Amino acid sequence: MVKEIERAGIPVVHICTVTPISLTVGANRIVPAVAIPHPLGNPKLSRGEEKTLRRKIVQTALKALSTEVSDQTIFEVD
Amino acid sequence: MKLELGYIPIHNIQFGDPSRVEDGVLYVNAEDIKTLIMKDERVASAEVELARPGESVRITPVKDVVEPRVKVDGPGGLFPGTVSRVKTVGSGKTHVLKGAAVVTTGRIVGFQEGIIDMSGPGAQYTPFSKTNNIVLILRPRDELEPHEHEVAVRMAGLKTAAYLGELARNLTPETIETFETLPLKEGMEQYKDLPRVGYVQMLQSQGLLHDTYVYGVDAKQILPTILYPTEVMDGAIISGNCVSACDKNPTYVHQNNPIVHDLFARHGKDFNFCAMIITNENVYLADKARSSDWTAKLCEFLSLDGVIVSEEGFGNPDTDLMMNARKITDKGIKIVLLTDEYAGQDGSSQSLADAHVSADAVVSGGNANQVITLPRMGKVIGSEAYVGTIAGGWDKNKQPDGTIMVELQAITGATSEVGFGYLSAR
Amino acid sequence: MNKIKVVHYINQFFAQIGGEEMAHVPPEWRDGPVGPGLALGAAFGEEAQIIGTVICGDSYFNENVEQALDTILEMVRQHQPDLLIAGPAFNAGRYGVACGTVAKAAQDKLGVKAVTGMYVENPGADMFAQDVYIISTRNSAAGMRDAVSRMVPLAKKLVKGETIGASAQEGYLPRGVRVNLFEKERGSKRAVDMLVKKLKDQPFETEYPMPNFDRVAPQPAVQNINQAKVALVTSGGIVPFGNPDRIESSNASRYGRYDIDGLMDLEEGKWATAHGGYDPSYANQDADRVLPVDVMRELEMEGKIGSLFHFTYSTVGNGTAVKSSKAFAEDFVKELIQENVQAVILTST
Structure with a gap:
């Protein structure tokens, strides 16, 4: 899906846990997620902490969308 | 470590009292089994049915299949860490009721449960159409949550297999096979001119309800480790996981791991089969990186020249497979991979979610998306209510005339990634 | 049952018109089999008849593709065959491209079943393997008998609408479509055999060649x-x-x-x-x-x-x-x- 969106002319960021697959399938902007069953969350944290974590990941994704890339790039969450 | 497997062939199964084996017939006392299972308070009811090869019978939704065995000599007992206490198994003597299998069914727990047809076009895709099956229909107590439900069902299957296996304790096996793996140094001395070969088994551990268990330990919590290959013959690894029915390894397949058997068949002739390494397929990327690092490290540490790697499941575990392929190859070790494919119903899609150039020797268990039409069966053990929900089914896939369309995905053991079957794809 | 009507496409060389110096000849129709068509006809036996042969020079075809193809298709259409067989072209590049083009056009435009044959490295193989059944042949005409022995059974199945097995069973070049088959040995045994070959540095054949993933250039960053x-x-x-x-x-x-x-x-x-x-x-x-x-x-x-x-x-x-x-x-x-x-x-x- 990620390639078709990009091919159609819209920049896309892929938030996913298994970044090697994302690299293999050809996403250009990639943000690593937490775990497969909860990519943007962590049930071990409190609701508040969890939301902060999710917000950080999403903000990294927005940063990725705002960054020029010439090749496949992984944007680590700070 | 040396293990003798004594096979007692079972040609037929019947209900009878007491449970016993006579002239190749396994007589099963259903009441005894029910009593055994009902000791578990989580189970509300249990029933026993029999399904024989060639009968117009469908078993679904199938959770696990287990082979009745008994340890007659040597340390430990069957299924250490779950049914028997923890003790290293894989040496001594074990008796097998060859041709019999315990199959568990009942209300669905997760999506990933399967279909076994004892005859018709579906039968050729599942190895368990050729076994005499003692089927347990289990109903958990209503309030039981899915994880507990799964444990109860799993334990019922294992305990019943152990109970039936016990009937073989004092029987004389018709045939005996011996398997031996020498400790590292002795093996090197004895087979010093032969290439050193290992087997890396990837165990499903994605936390779909539950996972694979090794001596009772959840495989998601293990670091890659080394087994004597005979340990699995005594039930060191059992299935508790829920991935698609076609390519998860039922406990029966762990007990009869065909890669272990086929490597032993040429051990001492074409190579020295040194060890088995087990690793996992976890959902965190760091786990994937760590486990593949360790797997490659153990292969190197054992000075292996060649390795067979088998996957379990599909999707993100394809990445674990490719990481293992790349890292083991980087150690200068030759690899062959065993997997299956999800190439779409028309076969024209990408088969695996990941790829790497090092994966140049792949054996395929076939395309799991291939659609098959299963005719109506004379009898259904379990329930057909779930054939639309299980992985490989879809909404309204049951026709008014009773035929069912499913992908091979839904058939238990259809695209085995340890090569238990004959299916492949090109 | 009526005999299957077959039209055969070959080049100037196999029609024994001449070599490179005659590659300029335009399409020509001849009734009945010509050259390799005799072997094909024999392999079909009573079940099929080669009603005619289209011959075209390889240079002519490749330099005048549209015109050549129009003429050839018209010849085929007039005779309303059930089947078109092109080649086999072995490793002859322009002949392979012509065979692939003609076979694809016959099936797409005329609805005629088509089979061709070529060596895996023939450029025509890469261009047409996904579209038409191409029997994998040796790289020279010395492999004619082999090629014919696999083209004929596949062609018969196609015409009769029978299930086509996997590439490894039928002998055609993989079409990018995965087809299931039952092997003689179980998967674990095949893996052990493959490993032994690999350890001995002997040739082995993977059952699933790794794909090439395509790439899309990144879009420019979002400005605001x-x-x-x-x-x-x-x-x-x-x-x-x-x-x-x-x-x-x-x-x-x-x-x-x-x-x-x-x-x-x-x-x-x-x-x-x-x-x-x-x-x-x-x-x-x-x-x-x-x-x-x-x-x-x-x-x-x-x-x-x-x-x-x-x-x-x-x-x-x-x-x-x-x-x-x-x-x-x-x-x-x-x-x-x-x-x-x-x-x-x-x-x-």
Whole structure:
């Protein structure tokens, strides 16, 4: 899906846990997620902490969308 | 470590009292089994049915299949860490009721449960159409949550297999096979001119309800480790996981791991089969990186020249497979991979979610998306209510005339990634 | 049953008109079999008859493709065959391209079943293996008998509408379509055999050659993300509770489009996952863990993004054919463009 969106002319960021697959399938902007069953969350944290974590990941994704890339790039969450 | 497997062939199964084996017939006392299972308070009811090869019978939704065995000599007992206490198994003597299998069914727990047809076009895709099956229909107590439900069902299957296996304790096996793996140094001395070969088994551990268990330990919590290959013959690894029915390894397949058997068949002739390494397929990327690092490290540490790697499941575990392929190859070790494919119903899609150039020797268990039409069966053990929900089914896939369309995905053991079957794809 | 009517396509060389010096000859029709057609006819026996042969010079064909093809198709059409056999071309490059072109046109434009044959490295093989059945041959005409012995059975099956087996069984070049087959040995034995060959540095054949993944160039960065309309898309199967579109838990055949206008957060009991490839309990408790509507809404209100697009698109990426997911995206991306969405966040599990 990620390639078709990009091919159609819209920049896309892929938030996913298994970044090697994302690299293999050809996403250009990639943000690593937490775990497969909860990519943007962590049930071990409190609701508040969890939301902060999710917000950080999403903000990294927005940063990725705002960054020029010439090749496949992984944007680590700070 | 040396293990003798004594096979007692079972040609037929019947209900009878007491449970016993006579002239190749396994007589099963259903009441005894029910009593055994009902000791578990989580189970509300249990029933026993029999399904024989060639009968117009469908078993679904199938959770696990287990082979009745008994340890007659040597340390430990069957299924250490779950049914028997923890003790290293894989040496001594074990008796097998060859041709019999315990199959568990009942209300669905997760999506990933399967279909076994004892005859018709579906039968050729599942190895368990050729076994005499003692089927347990289990109903958990209503309030039981899915994880507990799964444990109860799993334990019922294992305990019943152990109970039936016990009937073989004092029987004389018709045939005996011996398997031996020498400790590292002795093996090197004895087979010093032969290439050193290992087997890396990837165990499903994605936390779909539950996972694979090794001596009772959840495989998601293990670091890659080394087994004597005979340990699995005594039930060191059992299935508790829920991935698609076609390519998860039922406990029966762990007990009869065909890669272990086929490597032993040429051990001492074409190579020295040194060890088995087990690793996992976890959902965190760091786990994937760590486990593949360790797997490659153990292969190197054992000075292996060649390795067979088998996957379990599909999707993100394809990445674990490719990481293992790349890292083991980087150690200068030759690899062959065993997997299956999800190439779409028309076969024209990408088969695996990941790829790497090092994966140049792949054996395929076939395309799991291939659609098959299963005719109506004379009898259904379990329930057909779930054939639309299980992985490989879809909404309204049951026709008014009773035929069912499913992908091979839904058939238990259809695209085995340890090569238990004959299916492949090109 | 009536005999299968066959037209055979060959080049000037196999028609014994001449070599390179005669490669300029234009298409010509001759009744009955010519050259290798005799061997083909013999292999078909009573079941089929080669009613005629189209001969064309390789240079003529490749230098005047359209004209040559028109003439050839017209010759074929007039005789209304059931089957067209082209070549085999072995490793002759221009002949291979001609065979592939003629065979593909015959099946696509005239609805005539077609089979050709060539060596795997023939450029025509790469160009046409996905479109027509190309029997894999040796690299020279010395392999004629072999080639014919495999082209004829496959051609008969095609004409009769019988099931075509996998490439390894029928002898054709892989078409990029995976076909199941039962092997003589179980998978574990095949793996051990393959390993032994690999250890001895002997040739072995993988059952699944690694694919080449295609690439798309990255789009330029979004200039002002704080003014951009951003859409959320997921392969994590997040759907309204009850899965109204009945998206399959594995190998999904469809995607859902859901209105999230005004939603602050995906509440438990209202949203859940249809995905069958991971433990669903975490996503069912809080679907924002997969599709972060709550955080996106906050960022929208704080002016960190322009707006959150009011539709989200969701499918189950579990064993779902790459082709299907590609088709889903090609479909919904039209709406994204129409609605002026400037960036997409796609989440996967």
